[in-house]
Amino acid sequence: MKRCVQGEGIEMKTMRGWVKTGLIVSLFLLPLHALAEEMETIFVEGDETFLAGYSCAAPPAGSSAPILCEARISQLLPPFYFEIDWQIAAESGERTVTGIAIRRQGEAEPFQTISDVGSSVKPTTDNNGFEVTDLNFDGHLDFRLLAETTAGPNALYRNWLWSSRDMRFINHAKLDEIVSPEFDPDTQEITSRWRASAAEGGVDIYVWESGDPVLIHRETDRYDGAGCTRFFYDRIGGRLEPTGEGPCA
Template identity: 65%
Template sequence: MLTWMKRGSLLACLALPLPVLAETAAMPVDGDETFLPGFTCLAPAAGTDGPIICEALISQVMPPFYFELFWQMDEAAGERAIARIAIRQQGTAESFQVIENVDSQTFPDIENNGFEVIDLNFDGYLDFRLLAQTTAGPNVLYRNWLWSPRDQRFDGNQALDEIVSPEFDPDTQEITSRWRSSATEGGVDIHMWEAGAPVVIHRETDRYGERGCTRTFYDRIDGKLEQTGEGRCG
């Protein structure tokens, strides 16, 4: 772990703007366009166990945030587990939020456990996520935290955590999930946000059998996902 002297020096440095960390300049926002600034992370020196430190802008009207990802090695699994995340604003030394029970564990060669800032709920503020685990299959899960302008903090969203391999489209405000449940079944789900939670509004399921592949269509009707069609895949 860092000594108090080293940690104090690091925090003092990070209280100042860090041009060396800036990967992408903040872009201006017109009307209802989503704000798209950059983010970057600084890994600890080789052979040390200091936190991974990430800098990110989540809004054009707020100062940069610093995320300290405290981790430990799971020697049996050979994976890096994020134990907690401390978050503070640029120019301050104290964290305004500490997130425990992060539940992100990946192989060390996955940079920063997949840390990323992205507008997950299309409200104009950027949120952040981490990979939940290392996976060799098509179903990738994340741990997600949404920025709450009202509470001035990041809140986890369990429903979003359960969506595999999500892709976010700010133009349509849809979340696309491409999943596979077995060697003979897979599909695509389209989600939209309703009352603070992502819900499936359309599903296409492909099933492979002796007669080839059948695609079944489902749509959300009166709050329920109903089968609306069937045909050949492709």
């Protein structure tokens, strides 16, 4: 079986309290509709009966105040507020997230704090790449942050999936290993566009099985003096097997 995937070359600390700055207090005391006017809101399409979304407010220039984000992950849950603490690393000059405190609307204390974040990127990266989307297609939105700044197209993320059983976000190490993942709710597939070198790149397709992403299809483009050849692989009998080759599209 061959599948052609189109694409270009393959990328707590505890809560300190809302009195840190007047900005934090003013933002989180605003009603939801007013808060949306203060932040740039990004809407995520989901269930027809539920319009999810998230928004973030970066700290003022020169301030060490946390990044503040608000998200709706489910029509059955109240909005969540994320307080993302960070510091500038002395050696690299990158903004390193030191902790995340997450609280529900109407509650003063966080219901979850995350200390092992693993996100360190250039300060010019908006909100360290914070994004809320349905990573495992279960109807609840999850969140992720960029893991690091990369010079090439390969981007790695730190991913946390919402657990309805535990009522908290759980880091998913196997998902963290997938390069530049794109999530398609229609096909329920994860597409990874990667590049190994100037002479080799490709596209991987994953699906969720038993709570883990499983690689089911790969297309690898290899360049040499004669041109470019595309190699196809598919999961057969639990293993990725070569299934054909042809010219690169």
